[in-house]
Amino acid sequence: MSNALSPAQRLTQLINTINEYNYQYYVLDNPTVPDAEYDRLMRELLDIEQTYPDLRSSDSPSQKVGGTALSAFEQVEHEVPMLSLDNAFDEQDMVAFEKRIKDRLKNTDKIGFSCEPKLDGLAVSILYENGKLVRAATRGDGRVGENITTNVRTIANVPLSLRGDSYPSRLEVRGEVIMTRAGFVTLNEAQINKGKKPFVNPRNAAAGSLRQLDPRITAGRPLLFYCYSLGLVENEQQPLDTTHSSRLKQLSEWGLPLSKELETATGAQECLEYFHKIGELRSQLSYDIDGVVFKVDDIEMQQALGFVARAPRWAIAHKFPAQEEISSLLDVEFQV
Numbered sequence: 387m388s389n390a391l392s393p394a395q396r397l398t399q400l401i402n403t404i405n406e407y408n409y410q411y412y413v414l415d416n417p418t419v420p421d422a423e424y425d426r427l428m429r430e431l432l433d434i435e436q437t438y439p440d441l442r443s444s445d446s447p448s449q450k451v452g453g454t455a456l457s458a459f460e461q462v463e464h465e466v467p468m469l470s471l472d473n474a475f476d477e478q479d480m481v482a483f484e485k486r487i488k489d490r491l492k493n494t495d496k497i498g499f500s501c502e503p504k505l506d507g508l509a510v511s512i513l514y515e516n517g518k519l520v521r522a523a524t525r526g527d528g529r530v531g532e533n534i535t536t537n538v539r540t541i542a543n544v545p546l547s548l549r550g551d552s553y554p555s556r557l558e559v560r561g562e563v564i565m566t567r568a569g570f571v572t573l574n575e576a577q578i579n580k581g582k583k584p585f586v587n588p589r590n591a592a593a594g595s596l597r598q599l600d601p602r603i604t605a606g607r608p609l610l611f612y613c614y615s616l617g618l619v620e621n622e623q624q625p626l627d628t629t630h631s632s633r634l635k636q637l638s639e640w641g642l643p644l645s646k647e648l649e650t651a652t653g654a655q656e657c658l659e660y661f662h663k664i665g666e667l668r669s670q671l672s673y674d675i676d677g678v679v680f681k682v683d684d685i686e687m688q689q690a691l692g693f694v695a696r697a698p699r700w701a702i703a704h705k706f707p708a709q710e711e712i713s714s715l716l717d718v719e720f721q722v
C-alpha cells in the first residue's frame with residue numbers, strides 16, 4: 387500500500403481502478419491488465435476491508451459479481467443468482483477452507499469434495515423446459531444477464547433436446563463456454579489472413595464470439611460448452627441425487643457435456659493432490675484452465691453452509707500461479 391495514502395484513500399483508489407477493469411473485462415470483453423495484476427489489486431482491497439471493516443461499503447467490488455449486462459441484448463433475470471467463487475492462492479488457503487467448513491458444520495470428519503478444472507471461458511446458464519432448450523443467458527452481474535439463446539444454440543456440443551425422459555420439466559444447467567486452443571489458433575490465422583487483428587487469448591475470443599448480435603458470427607467460431615452445476619430445478623420426476631458429483635453424472639446421461647477431468651476427493655490433502663495432478667496435465671489439455679474448483683459434494687452440507695455476498699461458502703477456486711505477462715497483453719490489441 388502506498389505510504390502517502392490513508393487506508394480509506396487507498397481503498398477509494400482501488401475501488402475506482404477495479405471498477406474500471408471490471409467494465410473493460412466483463413462488459414467490453416476487452417481487458418487491459420493481466421488477471422494476475424487484477425487479482426493483486428483485489429487482494430489488497432480485501433486486506434484493507436478485513437483490517438478496517440467499517441470502510442467496507444455495499445457497493446465495493448468485493449461484494450459484487452461480474453459486470454452489467456449489455457443493453458444491446460434482452461435482459462434475463464436469473465431465478466437463482468449466478469455467483470462467483472472465492473479464491474485460494476496457496477495450500478494454506480485450501481487447508482483453511484476445509485477447516486472453516488468443518489467448524490461451521492461442527493463436523494470432525496474430512497469433507498468430501500467434487501474436484502473440477504476451472505475452465506477459462508464465460509459462465510452461461512441454459513434453461514431446458516420439457517427437455518427443450520428454451521433460453522440461454524450470460525451471468526451478467528449475477529442477477530441479470532444477457533439473453534444469448536440464438537448464439538448458444540449454434541454451439542456444436544450443446545444439445546437442443548435432452549436425452550431420455552427422466553429429466554425435470556424445468557432444468558437450468560450452468561457451465562462454461564470455452565474456445566479450445568486449437569480452435570483459437572485457427573481463428574487467429576483466419577483473422578490475420580483477413581487483415582484483422584488477432585484475439586489475445588481463448589477466453590477473450592470465446593467471450594467476444596458469444597456476445598455477438600449476429601448469431602451467424604457465433605456459429606462460425608469454434609466454441610464448446612461444459613456443465614459444472616445445476617441452477618433452477620422444478621418438477622423433478624425422480625428425486626435428484628444427493629451429491630453434486632452424481633448430479634453432474636446425471637446431466638451427462640441427459641446428453642449434457644462434462645469435462646473429462648472431474649473427480650472426487652476426501653479432505654484438503656486429496657484436493658491438493660488433484661490440484662498438482664491437473665497442474666501437470668494443464669499444458670496437455672485442449673482448453674485453457676486457470677485453476678481448479680473444489681465444491682463440497684454433499685448437497686445438504688452445501689445448503690447448510692449457504693452463501694456470502696458474492697460466492698458460496700461451499701466452493702473455492704484454487705488458482706494456478708499466473709502465467710500471463712503484462713507485455714504479452716499490451717502487445718496485442720484485443721478485439722471482439
Ligand code: NAD
Nearest residue numbers: 407411417419420421424470471502503504505509614679
Ligand atoms: P472467477 O473466474 O475467479 O470464478 C468464477 C467463475 O469461474 C464462474 O463464474 C465460472 O464462469 C468459472 N468456472 C470455471 N469452471 C468452473 C467450475 N468447474 N465450477 C464453477 N465455476 C467455474 O470469478 P469471476 O468473478 O468470474 O472473475 C474474477 C476473475 O476474473 C479474476 O480473478 C481475474 O482473474 C479475472 N478478471 C480479470 C480482469 C482483468 O482486467 N484482467 C477483470 C475482471 C476479472
